[in-house]
Amino acid sequence: MLAIAAAVVFGIYLLSDLFNTDFGAHDLINFPTMASLGFLLIALYLAGVGSGPRSGTGTGRRFYGRRPGRG
Template identity: 60%
Template sequence: MLAYIAAGIFGFALLLDLFDSDLGAPDLFNVHTLLMLGLLFLALYLAGVGRGPGTAGGGGRWYRGRRPGRG
């Protein structure tokens, strides 16, 4: 989930950079601030914070009882 948030922030930062806009708040919505925020979410995702692939409920295989094919 954090990786999706980071991707959305990176996309928003790219659009702001392409249109050369600061949305009227140059200290709050500049490209460098949004890039740092996106990198923060990406680092949190890679560190294992939040729900990522392979965590509980994240779509991995969960066997209840005996695992199939184990004799």
């Protein structure tokens, strides 16, 4: 989820840069602020914070006996 939020942040900054607008917030929509926010979200995602993909936690389907779809 945090990686998606980082992508949204980078996308908003890219669109504001392409259309040459700052949405009326001169100090908020600039490169250092948006890059810091995006990199913070990516770092949190890679650190395991949030609802990212988990492996080995035992969640998922368990099939007892014959597995469906096996002919």
